[in-house]
Every structure is written in C-alpha cells, then in structure tokens.
Amino acid sequence: MTTFKEFDISEETRSAISSMGFEEATPIQAQAIPVGLSGKDLIGQAQTGTGKTTAFGIPLVEKVDIKDKNVQGIILAPTRELAVQVAEELNRIGGKKGIFTLPIYGGQDINRQIRALKNRPQIISATPGRLMDHMRRKTIRLDNIHTVVLDEADEMLNMGFIEEIEEILEAVTSEHQTMLFSATMPAKIEALARKFMKDPEMIKTKSKEMTVKNIDQHYIDVQEKQKFDLLTRLLDIQSPELAIVFGRTKKRVDELTEGLKKRGYSAEGIHGDLTQSKRDHVIRLFKEQTIDIMVATDVAARGLDITGVTHVYNFDIPQDPESYVHRIGRTGRAGKKGLSVTFVTPRELDHLRVIENVTKKKIERKSIPTYSDVIAGNKESAIEQLKSTANKDDLKEYKMVAEQLLEEVDSVTLLSAAIKLLTKEPDRTPVNLTSVAPIRVKKGKGDGNRRRSNDRKPRAGGDRKFNDRKPRDRRGKDQRPNDQRKKRNNRSRKENS
C-alpha cells in the first residue's frame, strides 16, 4: 500500500489530493508518480478507471514554476469532453498551488478561448486540431513547454491523429518530458510511440486481463431484429442507475435514442455531428442524473469518468478489442462494481472470440430474458418504489383513507393490489431501426490489431470512430477514391478537435 505521503510532493498538492478524498495511491499512481517526478519519459498502461489522470497530473503540477507565466505543460486528449474533464481534474490537483489548467477544444468560440488564454494558464488540456489552430494564430506558443502528456496515447497515435501529433511535438522545441497513458497499448503503437520519446520507462500494472475484475462481462447471442426489444427488456430487469448504450454510427445513435424515448425511457444521444453545446448539455443531464441513459458512439468510449454508471450496453459489438476495453471501462471505475452486456449477432460470434483473445478474458454467455423475467423485474421495481416511498415520503394525508380501506379489505390483499397496479407491462410501442451489417473478422488478421497499422493510410476504424462512418462501404480502404479519404479525415478533425 502506498499513501500520498510517501511521494516527494509539495504540501499544497498533498492537501489537494486529500481534499479529493484519495487516501491510498492506486498501483499505477504508486509506480508512475515517482518516475514522472524524476523527469523521465514514460509510458503508463493500466486498466480503465484506475486513476491515470492523477498519475500524470501530480508530476505535471509539481513541475510547474508558478512564477513563470508561460504555458509549461500540454495534455492532449482525443475528444473534447475528455479535454474538459482532464482540465477539471488538473485544476483540483493544482488549484491550491495556484496552477491553472485551461481546456482548449473545437466547437467552442475561439475568441472566447483567446480571452481565456490572457489569464495565463500554465497548463493546457487540448484536442489536437484546436491546439494547432491556436499555434497557427500564435495565440499559444509551445517554446517553454517542459511536459507533454498524451492521454489515451494509442488513440492519439492512431492514423486519425498522427499527423497532428507529429506537428505538435515538432513545435515543442524546448527540452521536455513526454508521458503517454492508456488502458490499451497495441505493440505497433508502442513501437511508434518510442520514436517520440527518450528511452521511456514502461510502466504496466500487473494483471493478466486488460479489463478490471469488478466489471461483470456478459454477452447475448441475438438476431439483429431482436436487439431493440432485448435492450428494453434488460433495462427493465436490470434497472441501471446510469447506463451508456453504445451504437456503431451516428444514425444508429439517433434512431436508438428516439426509440428509447418512444418507449418512455429518459435517454439522450451523443455523437460527433451534434453541436458542442448539445454535447455539453447531454453530458450535463447525464451527470446530474436528469436522464439515466446516454446513447453514444465511440466518441464517449475513452476516458470519461461519470459517477453512477452501473451498466454499459454494447448494442452493436465494437469494431476492435481496444474499443471494447474502453467502452465497458465507463463502468466499474475506482473499485465500484459494473456490468457490461454485449449484443452479438450470430455472424459476429467469431469477432467476439477475437475480443476475448486480445483482452484475455472470457465473456459470459447469457440468454435472452423471457417475458416473465421482465414482469418479475418490473415487479421488483414496483416493490422498491413502494418501499422507498414508505421510508421517505410524508404520507400523513393518505393514512386515514388507508385505515378506512383496511376495514374493508385485509392488508395483504390490499398491498398485492398496489404492487399489481405499480408493476408495468413492458412497453411494446413498435420501433424500427435501420439494420446494420455484421462486423466480420478479416481472414488472417484476427489478432485484434487489424486497424492499428502504422502505415500512413487512413485507418478504417479510426475514421469511423470519430466520423462514425457507416461500415457499409465495404470496399477496402485502398479501393476508395483518394479525395474521399481525405475529406473524411478532415471532417473527423474538424468535428472532434
């Protein structure tokens, strides 16, 4: 067990960490913080939800010279929401030392960011595209940077981002430390990462599996057409506190959200085609539990730390094992329990095996719940509702009627009637989704790294991730016209950074 007292850090930072409620350092923090503080380059790999943000946040904050008014540290993140979240965490860690971290991301008024930069943040947490925009305008200078962090490093070094990352790193001309973090680090990406680093120390927390033990991982073999009914059945039976439903494309997310609303669930969707203010709004509603289901593309797969997410449903099986690891990692964070359920159509079973092989974890098969399972689940919720109302609410004005009723009917019969009335029938409002083609394992490349090549062609999965390109275009990536590839890439950058 390592406590934060054991690190050679300032009193302010120690006190900030304690205000955040952290007592013991997590394994990645215990190993990475001393290396980070020593100034050495490092690659940190640890499972989702195990505190990697603080693992790089503490060394970064400790290295900032408060008298120096220049930007001294940059953190790059693949999505806007993550850039914001990381900035918030860094502000909690560095606040007591007077260190200010500013999030810089696409979709927000650039002039507003330029004004905020006048407050002289020492650290910037940015998405690559918008940072480059500021570099070109000379509103951010990188010549005094002593620390560069790539959060979700494998994603950042994937083909969708590599050019920006190279350009940004080349612009950091000062002597600097580079730290890379992610829960996944495919070998090819690690090799590529080393080119940007000086003899990096590799820190991997010991564990056979890529995913955390506290997530129960299930899958259900289901026909495409049955998926939506299955989802609503599971939602009724499992009553998640907060759930994220992942769909493969933007259109899919829109259709799923509409369908869930039609059946009376409080759900909102998030994907790269929405305005940033809509994206922010959805995240806010979800965080404050005004809605309890967030339907998302992979734009929400990485890094997001939302308290109360008890369930992750992969309505569509993820394209690659890394995406699976990150998606399900939105639950089961900081030691809490979580459940993930992946819907697998018969022709996708091979793909599921690829995921199991790469993550070194067997995913447990479950069968489709029956109608009577749903009724039993709904009865359970009705009983919970009755109990919590009995415990919390002021029932004075109902008590007299209740006593009168008890003179006519016995208490067990009365309560049974109340439970019956409160037990919902499953909503069967018809919902039609456009069906999507199954994801197939490509022959001879079933190593789970098939989109992680580091040649310079745009990656299929990566563009899909942030552009949410429909996997319909089943031509090989080399068969698509060049200008089409370029357009997709550019759009992806504009949308997400």
Ligand SMILES: Nc1ncnc2c1ncn2[C@@H]1O[C@H](COP(=O)(O)OP(=O)(O)OP(=O)(O)O)[C@@H](O)[C@H]1O
């Ligand atoms: N030492 C600690 N003790 C208790 N909770 C902690 C500690 N460090 C971090 N946490 C909490 O754990 C949660 C997960 O942390 P964080 O988001 O940094 O995980 P991560 O490893 O970056 O996950 P991901 O791979 O999904 O990005 C956060 O809510 C954070 O506040």
Ligand SMILES: [Mg+2]
């Ligand atoms: Mg993280």
